[in-house]
Amino acid sequence: MSDNLRFTLERSGSLAVVGVAGRIDSSTSALFEEQMETVFAEAPDAVVIDLEQLDYMSSAGLRVLLMAAKRTKAQGQRLLLCGLSPNIREVFDISGFSAIFEIADSRSEAQSRAQA
Amino acid sequence: MFRSLRFQLFLGIFVILLGAGGIIMVSTQQQMEQALIDAENRAARNVLNLIELQVSNRYRELLMEKVRIVAERRSTLEQMGNVITATFQAYERLVERGYASQLEAQSLALEWASRMDLGGSADAFAMTREGHLIAHRDRELVGRNLGALPDLKGRSILEATEEGITNFGYAYVIYEDEVVPAGVDDGRRFAYFIDVPEFDLYIGISDRIGDVERYVETGVEATIEVLAESVGQVQVVETGFVFIFDRDLQTVTSPADWASAMVGQSDEQTGQPIMEMFRDAGQSGDGEAVHYTAQLRGGPLEMEAYVSYFRPLGWYVASTVPTDEISAPARALVQRQVLIFAMVLGASLLLAWFFAYKITGPLQRLAAYARRLPTQDFTTAGEGSDALNRLARARSEVGGLARAFGFMEGELRDNIQALLNTTREKERIESELNIAQEIQRGLLPKIFPPFPDCPQIDLHAALYPARHVGGDLFDFYFLDEHRLLFTVGDVADKGVPSALFMAITKTLVKSASGQDADPATMMERVNNDLSADNPSAMFVTLLIGILDIRTGRVEYVNAGQNPPILVPADGKDPSFIREISGPPGGAIEGVSYRHLSLQLDPGDTLVVFTDGITEAMNPANEEYGNDRLLALCGQLRGESAEQMVVTVVEDVNRHSGDATQSDDITLLCLTWQNVSPQAAKDV
Known part of the structure; x- marks a missing residue:
């Protein structure tokens, strides 16, 4: 795993919580994609992606998130994002992705909303 | 050559031989010389001893002969003395018997003695107690004081006589007589004295001893x-x-x-x-x-x-x-030794050179092989060098080295083959990418200024892909006489997939623009087409604008594209135009996009760019940033569109420095002027 991108994965029941730290750009997006494959392999009902430790996300990272969103939507699962820093939030806002994703302010809020 | 192993081996042997030979020769010469000198000395001394022995032998013989002669003479003198003594005693008996007086008898005895001829050089004589001769064959000598003469030891004859007779009854005296007969050159005489007490005198018999000498x-x-x-x-x-x-x-x-x-x-x-x-x-x-x-x-x-x-x-x-x-003999011997040693040394050095060659020759052949190695064709399978194979059969260290060389060559061939294959593959891909790059460039407008006959617009744009091909795009063309369509887009990620997606997007925009004049509707169509079958969730942020060059009004749609910058001609600060119309194209199917519009004042410039500019990183991983771009755009107010594009790109490159370009860079500048075509023609 690259030093530039690190993950944490917690599962509680059918909820998977992925923590992402570092940078997601074209050189690390493949790692992010692999990590999401790992998460989906267990077929969770809901996935929370915590971006609090994320420093930077390029369009390549957005593409992986978009894939995840399309997948959850197709399989009737839920996908929530949380912990967006102002920089990341701006990327989401500018690109219009804010409208596509369900975004919570904190991880706990995301977890409670995911299990609701 | 002097540092070569062969020369050093050779030199080592040479030094050892020379050292050993030198030490042996020096010590031999010294010992030989000393031994010869000793021998010569002994010989010289032996010669001396022999001669000395010879001389002393001869001398001893002579002395013995001399002693024998002297003893003979002495015995003769003693016999004569005895005769004289007996005769004198006979005369004395005449006196005792009364036949003659004492005086007559003495006179007769002396007369007899005077006439006595002893033969040869011997003399008989009578000497008084005072040392005077009273009888001698040579009558002229009678009366002479013989006793006063010194003997050979320096005493007087008389003294020597008295001492001898007192001690032994006789005396031998050697003296040199002053009176010498004619024809005789040596006066030395030997005298035998006896005492005749009857007549109160000494009888002496003398003889020359010169002949003995x-x-x-x-x-x-x-x-x-x-x-x-x-x-x-x-x-x-x-x-x-x-x-x-x-x-x-x-x-x-x-x-x-x-x-x-x-x-x-x-x-x-x-x-x-x-x-x-x-x-x-x-x-x-x-x-x-x-x-x-x-x-x-x-x-x-x-x-x-x-x-x-x-x-x-x-x-x-x-x-x-x-x-x-x-x-000389020692030197001659050493010279012969030097000659022999020189020959042995010469032969040894030849042998040493041969052995050194045997040892270092293979090394030199290995070195020659290694030097030839770079000139070989490594693209073909190697059959190995004959010389190397021969060397590798040896069990010595050199053989090990040769085997290592052979192994190295084999590995080198394999690696170079693999490298060649990789390189060929890479070249093929590179070549394909170059072609793709040319094709992609061909998709973009490349004639600037694009509309020289249209004074209302000053437009310039540039695109620098981070790799051979990129996912950015820009385009512009007139929809009709008055309406200019311009678009800037950025496909997610970069490289070949993005480039394909970019080409599709450009084609879709072009085809959509031919059907309808409303950017929002165009965007919805493009989005639906892109989303229709998109398993890898590729998407493209897209800004499509339509400028009416008569009014300066811009109708546009922004699907997730970075907010464009408006640089007002009236001197107000440049600002981002942040409204968005919806998500990027290809993200979600069936989305409807908000229709946006903007009124340009004459001289206003619209700057549309992709995130490759604001997110350009320097080596310290710092982004170029929105603020710096905004400030630079303010400074460039009033410049031509081309000048703005060039300056911004230069500034971004300056910021990036040695850092690798991480994303495609696209910049489009559009300035609108409110002039009628007629007015423009008048200018």
Whole structure:
């Protein structure tokens, strides 16, 4: 795993919580994609992606998130994002992705909303 | 060459041989020379001893002969003395019997004695107690005071006679007579005295002893002659010789002819006469050699001598020889040794060179092989060098090295083959990418200024992909006489997938623009087409604008594209236009996009860019940033669109420095001027 991108994965029941730290750009997006494959392999009902430790996300990272969103939507699962820093939030806002994703302010809020 | 292993081996052997040979020769020469000198010395001393022995033998013989003759004479003298004594006693008996008086008897006895002829050189005489002759065959000598004469020991004859007769009854006295008969040159005489108390006188019988001495001298002379002959034949070493001289430094036998001049010479070093040096050496008797330098054979010649002294004759026997001759055999031997050693050394060095070649030759062949290695064709499978294969069969370290070389060559061939394959593949991909790049460039407008006949718009754009091909795009064209369509887009990620998606997007925009004039509707169509079958969730942020060049009004749609910058002509600060119309194209199917519009004032410039500019990283991972771009756009107000594009790109490159370009960069600048085509033509 690259030093530039690190993950944490917690599962509680059918909820998977992925923590992402570092940078997601074209050189690390493949790692992010692999990590999401790992998460989906267990077929969770809901996935929370915590971006609090994320420093930077390029369009390549957005593409992986978009894939995840399309997948959850197709399989009737839920996908929530949380912990967006102002920089990341701006990327989401500018690109219009804010409208596509369900975004919570904190991880706990995301977890409670995911299990609701 | 001097640092080569071969030369060092060779030099090592050479030094060892030379060192060993040198030590052996030096020690041999010294020992040989000393041994030869000792031998010559012994020989010289032996010659001396032999001669001394010969001389002393001869001399002893002579002495014994002399003693024998003297004893014979003595016995004769004693017999005569006895006869005279008996005769005198007979005359005395005449007195006792009364036939004659004392005086008559004495007179008769003396008369008899005077007439007595003893034969030869012997004399009989009578001497009074006072030492006067009263009877002698030579009547003229009667009355002479013989007793006053000194004997050989310095006493008077009378004294010596009285002492002898008192102690032994007779006396022997040797003296030199002043009165010498004609024809005789030696006056020495030997006298036998006896006492005749009856007549109160001494009877003496004397004889010359010169002939005895002469006999001995004749013997000595004969001896000298024999010696001179035999000594002259003695040869010491080559030209050395033996000679004899006496205590007066006169030669008894002469030195060899070639060296006869040395007798009168002095030693070059000490200045002492050579003969004196010999004498001193003979006197000391320590057997040490005398070293001296004489002027002989036309120059100074170093000589050495042994001298012994023969005391009875007062003779010095000297054996002398030129010093060079003593050490000459040693030198000759050493010279032969040097010659032999030189030959052995030469042969050894040849062998050493051969062995050094045997050892280092393979190394040199390996070195030659290694030097040839780079010139070989590694693209073909190697069959290996014959020379290397031969070397590799050896069990020595060199063989190991050769096998390592062979292994290295094999690995090198494999690796180079693999590298060649990789390179070919890479070249193929590169070549394809180059073609793709050309194709992608062909998709973009490339004639600037694009509308020279249209003074209302100043438009310039540039695109720099981070790799060969990129996912950014821009485009512009007139939809009709008054409406200019411009678009800037950025496909997610970069590289070949993005480039394909970019080409599709551009085509879709173009086709959508042909059907409808509303950007929002165009965007919805493009989005639906892109989203229709998009498993990899590729998407493209897109800004599509339509400028009416008569009014400056811009109708546009922004699907997730970075907010464009408006640089107002009236001097207000440039600002981002942040409204968005919806998500990027391809993200979600069936989305409807908000229709946006913007009114440009004459001279206003619209700057549309992709995130490759604001997110350009420098080596310290710092982004170029929105603020810097905004500030730079303010500074560039009033510049031409081309100037703005060029300056911004330069500034971004300056920021990036050595850092790799991480994303595609696209920049489009559009300035609108409110001039009618007619007015423009007038200008």
